[in-house]
């Protein structure tokens with residue numbers, strides 16, 4: 001069925017970027033907010049973020065792909081395709097990308113863990129900050145072809161030396177990681193948020209920051225369960241922010 005995803009809102013902001021919001025009718029007759037976003041990242045963020053040309057060129061390529069994918073979603077091109085999730089970036093988006101980059105830059109030589117590489121968009125933001133801070137990114141992805149694409153893009157951006165690409169089930173691979181994590185991005189399938197939290201929590205350094213995506217869009221019971229679990233952990237301060245698709249930002253401050 002084409003056109004099932006409907007553009008609900010479109011407006012131009014003062015700086016020239018376009019803000020949009022899309023809705024998707026569900027089989028039960030209700031309508032769910034699917035995603036909101038901003039176009040025109042490069043106009044603003046390039047200037048603000050002061051990144052080198054290789055990184056900017058790679059981010060521009062991702063943003064072009066995003067625009068095309070959002071357009072195709074709008075036209076209903078993925079309707080009825082059970083594998084559509086594995087064909088698209090499912091990216092955190094430019095605002096969350098910038099925020100995680102800023103947060104990582106606030107940490108000295110951070111060890112960064114990314115859960116859910118996909119095609120590598122958020123990895124670029126993390127790795128650029130890792131290079132600036134003498135940190136290192138370990139990124140985990142179930143699908144080998146996505147991880148391979150992410151590596152290719154990181155190589156083009158000149159960032160591959162700062163990333164360890166791991167392929168397989170994140171919950172299992174976290175168990176094999178040494179302790180000492182300073183930053184974690186949680187952005188894989190939502191039923192795995194809480195099991196991953198349980199797995200990486202004992203490996204966090206004091207002062208570690210965790211960012212979990214999609215807390216508001218698509219949201220749902222699984223991410224709410226993660227939100228409750230992270231807030232219940234001793235020494236964890238946590239806030240839900242309406243950035244991108246909604247992010248839970250937590251900081252681990254154990255006593256003593």
Ligand SMILES: C[S@@+](CC[C@H](N)C(=O)[O-])C[C@H]1O[C@@H](n2cnc3c(N)ncnc32)[C@H](O)[C@@H]1O
Nearest residue numbers: 090091092116118121122141142169170187188
């Ligand atoms: C929302 S996407 C990640 C988007 C990415 N962080 C970005 O912003 O570009 C989620 C990814 O998690 C991966 N994934 C799902 N289950 C996984 C698992 N058990 N272990 C590792 N990755 C998994 C999916 O294949 C998918 O590519």
